[in-house]
Amino acid sequence: MKLDLCFSPDLLPLYDLRGQVAVIVDVFRATSTIATALHQGMTAVYPVTTVAECIALGHERGCLTASERDGVRAAGVDIGNSPFELLHEDYPVRGRELAISTTNGTKALRHSLAAEALVCGAFINLTAVADFCLAQQRDILVVAAGWKGKFCLEDTLLGGALAERLLPHGLDISESDAALTAYQLWQNARADLPGYLHQSAALRRLRELEANDDYLFCTQVDTYPDVLPLWDGSKLVRG
């Protein structure tokens, strides 16, 4: 069982995902929001590329629609990309489906469908992802959504945290400089993840959006340790 990291969806053509587990990571905020949706009793999540597709799924299937561009809620949808919008009482979500289009996370997921199994990872559901990987016993590619194709710290750190969980169970990260880097960074960050990420570019973006609550929520480990967003071939369901 090996683990590698792809730092950007733009680099996915370099990786062969066949037979592997793909762990899609967009800590701020798509995969955190998706895990929250499933925890809140939503029955399915449709990740889509465009806002128009998102709105169409709202009409066709009655999905709650979620979308952001550059971090801000897109026009014509119900909610943005904050997990808190699924925790508030404003929208009844239990039993409904979610259609979500995000800047980076959806792209990472859509380009990883060649994988044998595909799940969404965030800090809030780290244990669920680690347990799934352990049960699968396949090589793992952590696909960091990044920011507009570029490297970002928070998704990389999730890869390091996942590696730490799996290393005592025989995981091999020695063939991947990316995985070694993620693991080292996580060692620096693990004692105080929110504090560590204060230096990151993502925090500045979220601050500009006045989304500090999101920041704290998304950097908590194992708020939902048994929520696994699992791709069933057409949508994400609770695995």
Add this chain to the structure above:
Amino acid sequence: MKLDLCFSPDLLPLYDLRGQVAVIVDVFRATSTIATALHQGMTAVYPVTTVAECIALGHERGCLTASERDGVRAAGVDIGNSPFELLHEDYPVRGRELAISTTNGTKALRHSLAAEALVCGAFINLTAVADFCLAQQRDILVVAAGWKGKFCLEDTLLGGALAERLLPHGLDISESDAALTAYQLWQNARADLPGYLHQSAALRRLRELEANDDYLFCTQVDTYPDVLPLWDGSKLVRG
């Protein structure tokens, strides 16, 4: 003066190099070899994409020809990609020109020509690169050659070492998660760079090539502190 890092030539389309200094880095081994060539009195270095172009420059200009594919010397050229081949007595190099085609380094360079100034960086000429950047007072993009498009530790560490040199002179790395990562990794590595890189994928590749001397040579800081490979519009010359 800001510094950012591009972890792969495949991501260069995401960066706008206009007005910036591009520092091309392929520690193992292209940029180390290029710095060595200029230190040894070679008058110019032509980085080319294909082995055929390399051989053609040998015929047309009398260049010494250097090329490797997957780390091994290509057929039909004079030497591979080891700096030691330029240090030995086997080939008279002073006063000659070098044509070099490498797997990763040439690609990084050829895709960075939009920069205002372009230089080659390695550990062996770190001070020369830092001094040039200080004199330029422009934003800097460190372009890591990586390995077949993927992230590699050693080129990233060079970016961190360069950042360390420039931070006391007003460099800003706060807007780049990639630069923050490189700087942190360098803090872990700086006390014993060869030892630190023992974990890296590159070392395994060089070991397979029985190139351990190259490994030690390329991880020495400032062997040639005044050698700056500078792009003059058509070739690299000593700046």
